[in-house]
Amino acid sequence: MIIEAHDVGVTIGRRRIVHGESVRCEPGEMTALTGPSGSGKTSLLHVLGLLLPVTSGAVTADGTVVSGGSPRARRAFWRDHAAFVLQDYGIIDDESVAFNVALRRTRRADPRVRAALEHVGLQGREAEPAGHLSGGEKQRLALARAVHRDARALFVDEPTASLDAANRALVIGLLDDFARRGATVVVATHDEDMTAACAHRHPMNAPTITIH
């Protein structure tokens, strides 16, 4: 799925937080949104995933405008195409690891859940409450959810922040696998290793500064 921002701007209150960004995210590729802290990487990621409405410009998926659509159209996009690994990982602490993968109760030995967990190195942890996992493990659990859903578009915020070198390499490899299987992977990051692994790099526009 080709996901594109066309001259997208976002204003919240009186603050312009995204400044006329245009980016084309291709299937089979990782696209890095890069730039200094506060440059709007997370906001643009949310715009591309239809989590944040645009003030100007448009987002298209395979050439069809998907920004500004009805809540129903957005839900269909999320349900049918998108997976997210955002900064709080979206893990439900009180539920089991297996529940967090499938987002419903599954048989203990559900092979698809097991395969997704194996993919991220969390095999055998199905029955544990997800709240017992470490930050890095929760992040991999969120990736297992995306694997389980076989999403065509994956939106990932700072996937390697706060990970050690071994886990950074593991997560970069997992995201790369996703892209190789044909998904469109969009990553907001300031990690140089993560950025280097991305075929396409999109530096955020510097905000326009008015000097009086």
Ligand SMILES: Nc1ncnc2c1ncn2[C@@H]1O[C@H](COP(=O)(O)OP(=O)(O)OP(=O)(O)O)[C@@H](O)[C@H]1O
């Ligand atoms: N809901 C909001 N309301 C008001 N301002 C916001 C909102 N969300 C983000 N911002 C502001 O928009 C700017 C861009 O934030 P964003 O999180 O997109 O940047 P970033 O490049 O991802 O930063 P970092 O690398 O520090 O995570 C920041 O100045 C932030 O305070």
